[in-house]
Amino acid sequence: MHFFLASTALLALLKPHRASAASVDFIKTVTLDIANHDLAPDGFQRSTIVANGQYPGPAITAFKGQKLLVTVNNKLTDSSMRRSTTVSFDGIFQTTENAYNEGSAFVTTCPIAPGASYTYEVPLGGQTGTYWYHSELSVQYVDGLRGALIIYDPFDPHRNLYDVDDLSTLLQLGDWWQIPSVTLLTGYEGTGIVPVSDSGTVNGIGRYQGGPAVPFAVTNVVSGKRYRLRIINQSARNVFTVSIDNHPLTIIEADGVSTVPHTVDIIEMLAGQRYSVVINANQPVANYWINAPFVGGLPSRNLHQNATLSRSILRYKGAPIAEPTTPWTLGPVNGTVLVEADLAPLVNTVPPPVDITISLDLQVVAGKAIWNVNNISYLPPKVPTLNQVLAGASNSADFDPTENTFVLPAHKTIQIEFPPTEDDDAHPFHLHGSNFWLIKSMSSPNQNTVNPIRRDVAGVGGSGTIVRFRTDNPGPWMFHCHIFWHKQAGLATVMLSSPADIRQNANPSAAWKELCPTYDALPAELQ
Numbered sequence: 001m002h003f004f005l006a007s008t009a010l011l012a013l014l015k016p017h018r019a020s021a022a023s024v025d026f027i028k029t030v031t032l033d034i035a036n037h038d039l040a041p042d043g044f045q046r047s048t049i050v051a052n053g054q055y056p057g058p059a060i061t062a063f064k065g066q067k068l069l070v071t072v073n074n075k076l077t078d079s080s081m082r083r084s085t086t087v088s089f090d091g092i093f094q095t096t097e098n099a100y101n102e103g104s105a106f107v108t109t110c111p112i113a114p115g116a117s118y119t120y121e122v123p124l125g126g127q128t129g130t131y132w133y134h135s136e137l138s139v140q141y142v143d144g145l146r147g148a149l150i151i152y153d154p155f156d157p158h159r160n161l162y163d164v165d166d167l168s169t170l171l172q173l174g175d176w177w178q179i180p181s182v183t184l185l186t187g188y189e190g191t192g193i194v195p196v197s198d199s200g201t202v203n204g205i206g207r208y209q210g211g212p213a214v215p216f217a218v219t220n221v222v223s224g225k226r227y228r229l230r231i232i233n234q235s236a237r238n239v240f241t242v243s244i245d246n247h248p249l250t251i252i253e254a255d256g257v258s259t260v261p262h263t264v265d266i267i268e269m270l271a272g273q274r275y276s277v278v279i280n281a282n283q284p285v286a287n288y289w290i291n292a293p294f295v296g297g298l299p300s301r302n303l304h305q306n307a308t309l310s311r312s313i314l315r316y317k318g319a320p321i322a323e324p325t326t327p328w329t330l331g332p333v334n335g336t337v338l339v340e341a342d343l344a345p346l347v348n349t350v351p352p353p354v355d356i357t358i359s360l361d362l363q364v365v366a367g368k369a370i371w372n373v374n375n376i377s378y379l380p381p382k383v384p385t386l387n388q389v390l391a392g393a394s395n396s397a398d399f400d401p402t403e404n405t406f407v408l409p410a411h412k413t414i415q416i417e418f419p420p421t422e423d424d425d426a427h428p429f430h431l432h433g434s435n436f437w438l439i440k441s442m443s444s445p446n447q448n449t450v451n452p453i454r455r456d457v458a459g460v461g462g463s464g465t466i467v468r469f470r471t472d473n474p475g476p477w478m479f480h481c482h483i484f485w486h487k488q489a490g491l492a493t494v495m496l497s498s499p500a501d502i503r504q505n506a507n508p509s510a511a512w513k514e515l516c517p518t519y520d521a522l523p524a525e526l527q
C-alpha cells in the first residue's frame, strides 16, 4: 500500500529527503538490533547498550502519515547491565487500539527478553516534527539506547524558511556516563545522591576532564543557505544550554508542534525536549563553536565533569578542517535566552474549559532515592496497567496505591496543576498519549489560556506549572519526570483515561500477549 504525499511541484522540495517517487509506501520498516558494544563516545571505552552498534542509535525518518514497523531484536548479553529491554517512541501519541505497542515497561507492555524479538507498530497519524526513541525500562537509556525519530512534512508551513533539513542537521545532546546504569542506580539508592554524568555528548561525541581530545562532531554548512537544525535533548539528567557563536536561532517547532518563528541566541533544554531552529549561514566562511554546556549535579561529585567541553563545530564549506580559533565559551554573553512562555503556536487552538483539576505535589524524601507525587512513590506493578485494564480493572481502587493511577473519563479536559516549589529544580514532566497546552510555563508568572503552545515535555518547579490536556485518546498513559533517575525513584503517575474504551478498542497481538509470560519466567538477572 502506498499513498500520495505531494504534488510534483512540491516533490522538488523533498530533495534532501527522498526525491524520486511520487508516492511513498504506507509502511516503513526499521530494524533495531539492541546489543552490547564497546564504545568510547567521550574517549573512555565501556560496554554499552545501543541500537545497531552506534550511539546515538540510527535516526529513524519517516513522512507524515506513514506507519513504522520497528523490529527490536534483543541481543543483550552483558551481565553488568539490564538484559531485557523496551523501546518507547517519545512524543508519538499512538492510539487506543495500538496502546499495547507504546513501549512503556509495566504500563503498556512487559519488556522484551534477551534473545527475543518484537515488532512495534507505530502509526504516525498526522504528527510531524522532531521526536526520539529510547529504552523505557528502568534507567537503561543511560547506557546508550537513544536515537532520533524525525517525521518530515512535505507541506511544512515553515518550509520557505529553510533550504536544508536532513540528517546532517540533527543535534542530539546527551549526558554520558562511564559506569553502567545498574551500578549508578545502586549508588543512588544507597545515598540519595543522583549520579552526576562524566560528560555531555553532541551527536554522540564528547570529552571529559583529563580525557583524550576526541575530535568534536561537525555540522557542515554552505555559505548562503539556511538550515533547519533539529535539537533533541536526549539527556537522562543534564540541562543543556545551546547556542552557536555568531548565529541566532529562530525557533519554529517545539516538541513536534510548529511555533510562530521566534529568534533567540540561547536555548535551555530539559531532558526529552525538542526544538527545531533555523540558522542562516550568512557569516564569514570559518569554523564556529556550537556551545552545549550542561548542568546536572555538583561537578565536585564527578571530577570528570567540565561543561565547557560539551560542544561541537559548525563548519562552513571552504573553512579549514580545524577547531574554531575563537574562545571556548559557555555561550554569548548577555545573549537573548529563550523564555518558553514567549513561544506562540503557529496554528492556535484555544484550550477548552477545564472539566477536572488534579493537583500534583512533588516531594523528595530527604537523603533517599525516593520521590513522591502526592505522597506516593510510583512503583511499577508486576502486571502492566494495560493488562490489568484488559482483565477488567476500571477504578482507582483496582490498582495498588503505589501505581499512582488516575482514572479519567473519556473526552474531558483535564488540568494538572503543579504548585510552586521553593527550589528552582526543573523536573521535565513528559506526557505519553497526547500533548498538552502549557497554560503556565515555569518561565513566567502568568497563565495563558488564549494562545499557549502545546508540547509534551515541560519543566515543573519554581513558580509552578499548569498543563491542560484532552482525554480524547483513551489509554494508560504515563506522566512522569524525564530525569530518569527521578522517574526510577517514583516521580511518575499514570493518567488512565477510559478503561472501558480501552477494553472495547484494544486488540493486542499474540506476540504482545507472549511478552509477559516470557518475561515473568526469566531468572531475575535476565530481566
Ligand SMILES: *[C@@H]1O[C@H](CO)[C@@H](O)[C@H](O)[C@H]1NC(C)=O
Binding pocket: 173, 233, 234, 235, 236, 237, 238, 239, 240, 241, 242, 267, 268, 269, 270, 271, 272, 273, 294, 295, 296, 426, 428, 483
Ligand atoms: C536537557 O535536559 C536536562 C535535564 O532536564 C537539562 O538539565 C539540560 O539543560 C537539557 N539540555 C538542553 C540543551 O536543553
Ligand SMILES: *[C@@H]1O[C@H](CO)[C@@H](O)[C@H](O)[C@H]1NC(C)=O
Binding pocket: 209, 306, 307, 308, 309, 328
Ligand atoms: C574545562 O575545560 C576548559 C577547556 O579545556 C579549560 O579551560 C578549563 O580549565 C576546564 N575546567 C576545569 C575546572 O578544569
Ligand SMILES: *[C@@H]1O[C@H](CO)[C@@H](O)[C@H](O)[C@H]1NC(C)=O
Binding pocket: 333, 334
Ligand atoms: C552584559 O550586561 C552587563 C549588565 O548589563 C554589562 O555590564 C556588560 O558590559 C555586558 N557585557 C557584554 C559583553 O555586553
Ligand SMILES: *[C@@H]1O[C@H](CO)[C@@H](O)[C@H](O)[C@H]1NC(C)=O
Binding pocket: 361, 374, 375
Ligand atoms: C501528604 O502527607 C502529609 C503528611 O501525612 C499530609 O499532611 C498531606 O496532606 C499529604 N498530601 C497529599 C497531597 O495527600
Ligand SMILES: [Cu+2]
Binding pocket: 426, 427, 428, 481, 482, 483, 486, 487, 491
Ligand atoms: Cu525530576
